[in-house]
Amino acid sequence: MQPILEIKAFFFNAQTDYLPYYKNFSIELAEDMQTKDILAFIQEQNENFTYPEENLIFKINGLVIDGDQRMSEVVERLGTSLQIDPVNSYRSSNGLIIDDSDFMKSYEILAPFASDEDLEYYKTLYALHYASETENFDRTYIGDAILVLAHKLITADSEQKEAILEAITYPYSSLLDCEYENNLYYAQDHTAAIEELKMMVKPSTTDTPSFMDTLSARFAEKKAAFLKKEEKEVTVVTVEGKQIAYYAGAVTGNTNNINEKIVQANSKVISFSRANKLSGLSLLEDNKTLAYTKAATTLLDALDSGAQVLIVEEQEVYDMFKNNFANIEKTIGRDIDLELISSADFMDSKVSIGSGNHKSRETVYMREMTANSI
Known part of the structure; x- marks a missing residue:
């Protein structure tokens, strides 16, 4: 049947x-x-x-x-x-x-640089244009498809590079507002092309550091971290019996391990729709408002799905959430009553279970953090 x-x-x-x-x-x-x-x-x-x-x-x-x-x-x-x-x-x-006039309106941005063959290629990107995740946050966004075409044009004819980059960067919601991911059933990864375009727009202003410069910088970082040890305080998060969601972001393959440990902690696994979406980290330098909006959307999705605690997979994303939490709440206009734990801290911690007495069972996750990291 x-x-x-x-x-x-x-x-x-x-x-x-x-x-x-x-x-x-x-x-x-x-x-x-x-x-x-x-x-x-x-x-x-x-x-x-x-x-x-x-x-x-x-x-x-x-x-x-x-x-x-x-x-x-x-x-x-x-x-x-x-x-x-x-x-x-x-x-x-x-x-x-739908009214799909915006698809060809975006093409007009690069029409002066494109051939009939380029136009035919652009038309094959029709689904990609409408699968953009960025458009969900900014309806004026020009679309991923036109950025992919721009990369193709520059690759074929570098003499037009500066004019093409200017066309896709100003004055629209465009290249620097793109944190590339799409919602195609069969996903297409154009991340490398988008990032390459961004590097063309804002190239490094300094020479590539030598090996010794890099080595010296690493030693300086380690020394600074060592000197800050005495300034660290302990933040304790108790997860026993709470409702916990896991935010994987761009990382795949760790969900089962995390969920298994949540259950071991006598807690409930909470699923939410944005568990594998990006949250604005790559936009933080160029468009803070959009970055905060994406972060807030992810955090609120977890909260509104019932989570009390959110485990964050990537350390950089966790730091972004924590360091900008007040700005994220201000941007979205809501308090976000959600405790955050990094995946590394959660997995490294021990689940302590009292023998024969459920009331003595307690799971505590501790994270050393600098006083100015929040």
Whole structure:
């Protein structure tokens, strides 16, 4: 017997509706069913449901997907409870049909430097444009696709480099606002290209340090750290019986180990949607407001999902959260009552369990921190 899909589908008509809404449908999964067959089935059940005939891309559970994807693979990955949305809800004009004029508007930025062949290449990046995570935080963002095209153009013709870099940097929400990640069903990693563009815009102002300079700097850092030891204080976080979420960010493969230790600590594992999203670390230098907004969105997602404690995988991200916590709260306009622990501290700590007496069971995680690190 084939599984039953529980579908929550997006409805909106700009001519008649003030706000979008959802309707529920139950569909039996057929063996050779594709994603576009799901859309056709919903339309048969409700004629008000609409979707584009060309450039058919849309979201299933937040991931951008095309109409030819096999549903059996989607179900294997995402389960049988599925939500269907347009690739950009704010640009929906009728159901999954969107006003996609912004796609070609972004192309106009680089049109003076591009050939017909470049235009055809850009059109293949249509889904990438609408899968941008950055656009979720800034609707004026020019899109990842145009940045990828810019890198291609500069690689092919370095003489246009400065003009192209200026075009994609000012005055829009653009290159320096991009912390690259996308929401494609089959993710594409253009991180290296984006970072290379950023380095072109803001090259190093100093010569590359020599080996001795680097070595001397390391010794200086170690000496400074040693001298600060006496200034350190101990922060104690008790996690026994609390609800704990784990923020992995860009790191994969450690979730099971963390969750296992949470259970060992007699605590409850809390899942939240942004557990594997980026949180603005790479934007801190160029756009603090956007960086704080992304950080706050992650922290509030964990908090609103029920977490009392958040374990943070990457030390640099943990430090960003802690060092900028007041600014993060101020930017989002909410108090974030959430205790933070780094993954390293959490995993290195011992779980102490009292023998034969549950009341004596206690798990405490201790972190040495400098007084000025918060």
